[in-house]
Amino acid sequence: DAGVTQSPTHLIKTRGQQVTLRCSPKSGHDTVSWYQQALGQGPQFIFQYYEEEERQRGNFPDRFSGHQFPNYSSELNVNALLLGDSALYLCASSLAPGQGSYNSPLHFGNGTRLTVT
Amino acid sequence: GQQVMQIPQYQHVQEGEDFTTYCNSSTTLSNIQWYKQRPGGHPVFLIQLVKSGEVKKQKRLTFQFGEAKKNSSLHITATQTTDVGTYFCAGRNDYKLSFGAGTTVTVRA
Numbered sequence: 001d002a003g004v005t006q007s008p009t010h011l012i013k014t015r016g017q018q019v020t021l022r023c024s025p026k027s028g029h030d031t032v033s034w035y036q037q038a039l040g041q042g043p044q045f046i047f048q049y050y051e052e053e054e055r056q057r058g059n060f061p062d063r064f065s066g067h068q069f070p071n072y073s074s075e076l077n078v079n080a081l082l083l084g085d086s087a088l089y090l091c092a093s094s095l096a097p098g099q100g101s102y103n104s105p106l107h108f109g110n111g112t113r114l115t116v117t
Numbered sequence: 118g119q120q121v122m123q124i125p126q127y128q129h130v131q132e133g134e135d136f137t138t139y140c141n142s143s144t145t146l147s148n149i150q151w152y153k154q155r156p157g158g159h160p161v162f163l164i165q166l167v168k169s170g171e172v173k174k175q176k177r178l179t180f181q182f183g184e185a186k187k188n189s190s191l192h193i194t195a196t197q198t199t200d201v202g203t204y205f206c207a208g209r210n211d212y213k214l215s216f217g218a219g220t221t222v223t224v225r226a
Contacts, residue, residue, distance in 0.1 A: 033213070042123075042205050042216035043160065056212040090159060103148055103209055105162035 002027060004093050004109035012115045013081050021076040021112045025093030032074040033106065034066060035090040043090055049074050050096055078114075086116045121208050123217035130196045131225050138220040140189040140206035147209050149182055149189045154219070155202040163204075198224050 005024045013019050025032050031050045035043035045058035049068035068074045072093075078085055088111045095104035120143040130136050140149065148167045152160035164173055166182035166189060173180045177200075179192040189206055203219040 035216075040221075042218045045213045045215060048212050050212075058213060103150070103165065103214070105150060105165060106152075106160070106214060107162070108159040110159050 004091055004107050006089075006091050006109035006112050008112060009110065010113045010115075012117065014117055015081055015083060017081050017116075018077065018079045019081060019114060021078075021089050021091075021114075023074045023076070023091030023093075023109060025072050025074070025091075026107045029093035029095055029104075029107065030072050031094045031096050031104075032068060032072065033092045033094070034074070034076045035092065036060075037088040037090055037111070039087075046076065081116045083116050086114060088113050121206060121215050121217040123206060123220050125220060126218060128220055128222045129225065130200075130222060132196055132198065134196055135192065135194045136196065136222075137190055137192045138204055138222075140191075140208075140217055142187045142208045144208075144210070145186050147186075149186075150207045150209075150214065151180060151189075151191055152205045152207060152216075153202050154205065158202075160205060160216075193222075196222075196224055198226060200224060 003026050007022045033048040034046040037043045046060050047057040048055050052068045063079045065077045090111045091109045092106035094106050122141050124139050150165045151163040154160045164180050169186050170184045171182040177194045181190045203221045205216045205219045207214045207216045
């Protein structure tokens with residue numbers, strides 16, 4: 001049973017370029033969340049996708065966009081890259097939150113290390 | 118918006134000693150989750166607390182959810198070198214899980 005897979009593992013881009021990161025969720029999961037983790041910081045929520053739609057968004061500019069496909073896989077796109085976008089980008093999959101207080105835990109991939117020069 | 122804060126940011130522990138890390142939220146949480154990230158790795162789910170005052174144990178780790186559901190703690194007894202890593206608490210706000218900055222634990226043998 002494959003867990004969450006992300007590609008590529010590392011990426012080097014220059015300022016102003018665009019990047020696409022990819023994520024395949026754990027088998028059986030239908031929800032994908034993207035996080036940005038700067039060095040020494042906690043993961044910061046970018047957005048969450050469910051049923052191919054962005055369900056909630058964190059405090060990130062419109063340069064950050066995403067997509068979810070019918071097979072639940074997802075992409076994160078970042079346009080007009082800035083030096084400050086250098087970080088580890090984590091994808092996490094889960095089951096859709098229910099109505100109760102219990103949440104399906106997040107299962108994280110190994111991340112994509114993005115370096116912007 | 119919701120903020121989740123953790124203290125201390127760093128914890129240097131002598132092997133065999135106990136320590137506690139604390140998590141505080143600016144808003145009442147429906148639940149709180151704890152994750153551990155080893156150096157160079159990704160966050161791995163440890164536990165979820167849902168009920169007010171709930172206490173859960175995993176071997177040497179004890180997790181507690183505050184009565185007001187705005188704070189939580191993780192207590193580790195008899196620290197081992199395998200406990201090295203960063204421990205994050207995360208609180209739910211609508212659909213998103215907001216992570217604290219983490220407590221990074223190092224162990225002196």
